[in-house]
Amino acid sequence: MSNILVIDDEPQIRRLVRLVLEGVGHKVREATTGQDGLVEAASRQPDAIILDLGLPDLDGVTVLRRLREWTLLPVLILSVRDAEEDKVQALDAGADDYVTKPFSSAELLARLRVVLRRATPANDPVLECGPLRIDAAARLAWVHGEELSLSATEYSLLRELARHAGKIVTHKHLLATVWGPNATSQSQYLRVYVSHLRKKLTERGFPAEGLRTETGIGYRLQVPMEEGR
Known part of the structure; x- marks a missing residue:
């Protein structure tokens, strides 16, 4: 399946996301800080990134903007912040989609399928x-x-x-x-x-x-x- 990088400082969330993703065949790598996440993204080149906004060192939007300086890798935000302005700010910064915590496994997988599919070249004509x-x-x-x-x-x-x-x-x-x-x-x-x-x-x-x-x-x-x- 795909290689997914999860950037989140909550052990319980990382554990749950890993179980959900590995349950359908994805490979998962983890980072607990924004800086570590940027390093992992650059060195491992995952197929998609699941990013929390409330990281201990860098705000998730800052991480997202730094990612967008050099990559168009699909980024799915997974955050407890559910205000419209937070969603718009993340989308403005280059997020591909936004899922709020708590979340269902089915929704997370569905949203991930969509962003991965968008990143795969289609067979449409010119x-x-x-x-x-x-x-x-x-x-x-x-x-x-x-x-x-x-x-x-x-x-x-x-x-x-x-x-x-x-x-x-x-x-x-x-x-x-x-x-x-x-x-x-x-x-x-x-x-x-x-x-x-x-x-x-x-x-x-x-x-x-x-x-x-x-x-x-x-x-x-x-x-x-x-x-x-």
Whole structure:
């Protein structure tokens, strides 16, 4: 299965997570501090990281930002903090998903499957939407030939919108597809990531109106009209 790094200072949580993950065949490594977690991530190159926010030396968001300086490894936050602002801050810093403690084994495994699946290249064809081009096999996207720097979640969101270019894609569909079936009520995920995605697209010359908000329904990636039309 996959190699998972668990960064958490609570022995009981680490023990429980290890039992759950090893029970379905994953291999698990542990770190009890943020600094040790960064070292383990760099040296072991796990397939995904489960990260607590309340670490004894570094705040989990700081650890996440340092990880995002050099890797797009999937990061699943596992934290007792359940306020919306904490979730948004972690997602803003580059987290792929967020699970609150206490948690069910089934939910943790489901969320982990989703982030691992997003990190695996899909067999979709190359997608094009005006000046936007997406190569699913390489997990890369370009606007006017200039590569976009996207997190794993931003890429998955953009690919799903591009697969339905010109059509409204509902909040529920995007949340279920990109974050998993248990995230369909977490609309703050979309607000954060669509904002980031729109900014990165427009910085490369994709029209701002090309990623449209359909109020109360969802989002639409609109194929830009050719110049002069």
